[in-house]
Amino acid sequence: MIDQPEQFTFDFYNETARIDAGSGDDLKLTLGEFAGPLDLLLFLIKQEQANIFDIPISRIAGEYLRYIRLMKEMDIALAADFIVMAATLIEIKSKMLLPREITAEDGEELVDPRKELVDRLLEYEKFKSAAEMLYERTTIEQAVFTRGRIESDENNAEINASVFNILSVFQKILSRHKEEVMMEIHREEISLADMLKTLRKRIFDDLELDLADLFEEMHNKRELVTAFMAVLEIVRTESVKLIQKTTFGSIILRSQRNPQ
């Protein structure tokens, strides 16, 4: 295949934010990766079977805040956007409580304090539907293939790079230069069990492992903690010793097993 463009699939229905309400405060929460406050609001409106053009703001705001609190309790990192929305809801709610003043012109309708929010929700829903349309299109396109590589492909191809490639490549050089590890956004969390497995293999293969090297390889705090726990565990359960040859010198994990 000549640069068969990467094909995309998307599991539309499993990735949306889902909040399973159990009985009372016992809620299970599955937030889609980057679902935002508008998603949460739409979800709550649907759940309350409310009319989007006449949102029972007090009830929805209450529910919204309950979910926010819950997410905080569950230690889910809350985007600032969620808090901003909470403030907006409270503001709308308080405006709704004010007595409705009569406007200068008789009969002219008052601007509903909810209007701006409703407009935003409607606008956002359109793009959600558009995303779904794109998903369907790309699904169809996945059944289409282009020709295999032919001879002329070898001596061809325009400069197959965009400005962004240039920037991105430059950025990589810089970070390589500074010996910085660029944090990947979707790094998979490594479990303690996996870490232990890796660690065991390395120690028993190499017999020694410099702890500083090991920790250097970790990409974030969480991995560091996992690595640290793995070290403690392996020292406790295996014939492995922690050795420091000189004060302030590097700490070495050494296998006490006899090399085969």
Next chain:
Amino acid sequence: MEQSRNTAALIAAVEALVFVSDEPIAAKTLGEVLGEDKESIEAALEALMSEYDTRESGLRVREIAGGWQITTRTEYHDEVRQFLKTRPSAKLSLASLETLAVIAYKQPVTVPEILEIRGVQSASAIKTLLEKRLIVTKGHKETVGRPMQYGTSKDFLIQFGLKDLTELPSIEDFEDLIQ
């Protein structure tokens, strides 16, 4: 190029060029290479397309991303996939698809404008879309902070099977779906 080509020879030449081009080839390019006018090229492309359709070929000729391309017919995707051992891959997240939808309809559009619509930061989605070349930068917006603007790429058209951006359904059409 010689002008004395008959229709069949022109269609055949067009077919050969559409085949060798590794991306969709524009009718204009075909005209330039073959020294033929726009009408002849378009007629040849139409003829070629219906020829593939009528003989129930495993392939078809189609217009996409401002050009013409030969691809397999969707009916045979099972067989092709089995042979190439490809699986549909590389998931786009909901965030990426939503962000892509906003960019497709609002381009050129800046990160703050996308935030305004989605109500949530879209930075990592934009990065993914750039890496997959579905979007491209479109210069800075001449406004406070000169934010970068983004738009969809040619790869976007190809990936989503579009001739051009006007083929996207109007965003207002989605309103009806909502309520």
Next chain:
Amino acid sequence: MEQSRNTAALIAAVEALVFVSDEPIAAKTLGEVLGEDKESIEAALEALMSEYDTRESGLRVREIAGGWQITTRTEYHDEVRQFLKTRPSAKLSLASLETLAVIAYKQPVTVPEILEIRGVQSASAIKTLLEKRLIVTKGHKETVGRPMQYGTSKDFLIQFGLKDLTELPSIEDFEDLIQ
């Protein structure tokens, strides 16, 4: 695979597979993928081949190196060659791309400075970039050894669709996305 394919559908499936294969595809492989016996596959290939011949296609199906492939017909090689000539040649290697990136962002820049940033020699990459006219020399730097300085060319701007160098995305634009 389902066995109930009719002849036309088998020919079409064979055509699709021959088309997508990078290498000439063996009849045996076709049989395996399609779950058809040798005779049916060979009959389908013969039928396909004569179909291409009788309709005077710009392409033909041929047996080569123990497999089957679709190629352009020799009659149209002038046109094909003409078309291939119009295309810019050769992909940039990663080394060239990296060197180009350094030059784009750090220009005017000397070879020792590029070495400093990339950590590897870039001499052949610079040669390639000069040949492709993506970079130009920008006079000597008034320092020890008076090394030559390089910068990007007008062709660079055209190739990457930039109005001018200020349109290059900034490192900050990128970092905004990384967070």
